[in-house]
Amino acid sequence: MTTTLITPTGLLTLPADAPRPEWLAARRRGIGGSDALAVLGLSPYSSRYQVWAEKSGLLREQDDSEVMAWGRKLEPVIAEEFEARTGIPTHACGLMRHVERDWQLASVDRLTADGGVLEIKTTSAYRASDWDDEQLADAAEAQLQHYLAVTGLEHGYAAALIGGQRLEIRHVERNDRLINVLVNAEAELWQMVIDGTAPALDGSEATARTLAELYPHAAERQVEVDADTVARLRASLGWAEEIKTLKKQRDAVKNEATGLMGDANVATFNGVPVATWKNTGDFDAEAFTAAHPEIAAEFTVTVEQLDTAALKAAHPDLYAAHRGRRFLPSKKGLMA
Template identity: 35%
Template structure:
């Protein structure tokens, strides 16, 4: 049966929860399937969460994490992004709810809104200057692309608006209509089904990566045993990897310090270094505000990234 919300038909979906359902029901439903934002993690384009942390979440092992200011700001600014989008486009965004794919029921999406008049969905993002280039020239960030394509796979809709405000600045607003890419949707669903089968159902964790350092520290913050026995080969291999990385890190720091010293020598008492009149890097004074110590003024090297 085709689900209809706010006069918008979504032929591939069923409504699991209304947009104003209790939070406890939302959390329970999230754990029982893969949401659109989960797919950005599985696809490897979520800079804030790894597949291992997602596995912890879906298997009920994830530690409770404090709500950060950035997370709070995202929730606060979502309605602002929506209102700016409505003002700029003249389109009206309506609330939706939690939707589930009829043909692939492990996939769900929670649209930030739907646009019945346009037959499209809506996704709002509050991001920072590091992601700004990904929203330039009519593009959308990779994680947002994966998220909205998954949402189109769940709902059957042909397009999805993605809008973003950079660093909370309403004058730095971007939006783009993302068109349905069925080949990408099929690939994402295949990846998601493999993750669900091989890791969640099989209860086998994905490989641990550097992104997992903080969550593992949080998960293991308390000492509960005096010792634990592990496989000798695994311990030896991991210790060897750590020692090699530490040595490489130390060497890299030495090389970086030497290069920085040479850059400072090139700058001398100038604030900017140019070649043929074009700026290459700066060596500016920066004032650090004092808290328990007095204010101090120092200079920092900034080397811009090479343009592709």
Template identity: 35%
Template sequence: MKLHKMSSTVGLSHEEWLEFRRKGIGGSDAGAICGLNPYRTAINVFLDKTEQGQITEDNEAMRQGRDLEQYVAERFTESTGKKVRRANSMFYNEQYPFMLANVDRLIVGENAGLECKTASAYSADKWKDGQIPESYEIQCYHYMAVTGADAWYIAVCILGKDFKWQRIERDEEMIQMLIEIEKKFWNENVLLGQMPSPDGSKASDEILKKYYPNSNSRQIKLYGFDEKLQRRKEISDLIEKLEKEKKQIEQEVKQYMQDNEKAKSDSFEVSWKEITQRRIDTEKLRAEQPKIYNQYLKTYQMRKFGVKDV
């Protein structure tokens, strides 16, 4: 295993550890850069590395993940008979020193490491039938790229429900692809201060809302987007047609069901139930009790995106 130590992690506070991670791309950054992390995007990573974003505040899930890391490692040893040890160091790739690795454990007697995870019972389906969340799998390939390991194990404690582990073999094609993606991100985005393009995720939406919350009255010239906006229009038209087709199918099934609450075929089960909801009649409240209405009125400010033909 080619272990090039950047720094010892012994005695580092969590804040100091986060600052060290800003000096390069870590394993948990890799999935976001590749567009595989549902909670973080390449923009998040860019803002973090260029010190434009706030250091992520610690939360209960993160705290439990750290505290249970030793337990997961012990369960892995119990399940496999393989001994593990702490690395107590942050490593870097000699050829690509921006690629960093702060690994959970190294496997004694093997050219391999271990990534320890915890997951809620609600996330159990993401691990069923040998599946590994893509972001975590990429994280393991990143560690293999940095350390030169032949394989990486991943173990997960699904809280209150299950314990699983798997071995991920080294895949040179995957690793080279990952290196190219990370190299491009580091050289063309981080070093040049160029924010990456959004990826269409909710996380990108939140980032754009946060960093561009207000608008001015100016109008700028729009260059290079006509083709994409035309494609957006085509997609919107297609969605409208598909929504109408979907609604028609639902209406046909309802017509067939008539007064029956459920219907079942060989492939599908359909329900059409009565649901009672209680809602505040805001129009009546505003008309009859305007002071109370205004007392509980909350103002939301947002930027509305719109496109029209010219």
């Protein structure tokens, strides 16, 4: 594969206009910026185990969601607005890899004329708080530092379009301490991919989804587990009750705080904000419909959905074959 050094440590391996299937195949041959937060075990959407399974070729290639497709369509628009607001020209560059760590990849959205990288994000209004008060979303921070690690550049920018109507721009300096942590964690995981050794399973939803995809159908057989697993399953029965108690305690504290706040949207201690209570939660469709029935009727749509009850009655075997697997500890067996 022809490569060209286009940044201090970044080799171009695929041009920006490479066919998408070719880009997806190349992406599996290393760890990219979108994997960085998950490799650290900090992503709410992915996990180290999921990244390992993807790079090991164990999971099917996911089709783009509508959110992802719109993100790509809006990328040049956001880049143009970034240029207009900052006066810094940008250009697309394609897929890079580190000159020495050939498994470390960077699909940088843009390189900037002032010697940096630009990461472009489109995010929901529900995630707006990630960018409040000059903050930078964790995923964007990890992704940018990963790109700086690959390219050898000293700074970058994040441009995030929030809710389709608000653009936030952040400047980020290279953080060699964080880069060192990232490189070590990524190198460790990539070695696991090479060795075929799975990382430890965690309790994330992403790991649960990965396991469900790897083992979608339950075979009529038994597997013997060790004493340590049984001990942990027994302990988990007690944890479930403790979790319920802790949730009640947490909710009581939250209610006490909101009761003190009343109609205020920020609580402070010694003048420093310690909590917020703002109108940024779920939309109350029922209350809105009751208050504004005519407007609600105007925006009410009919949604087609599969009648699963009828399907189950007519085709029980097909229905059973497409049910997800559910894990349940056996209280009777564990307490025997």
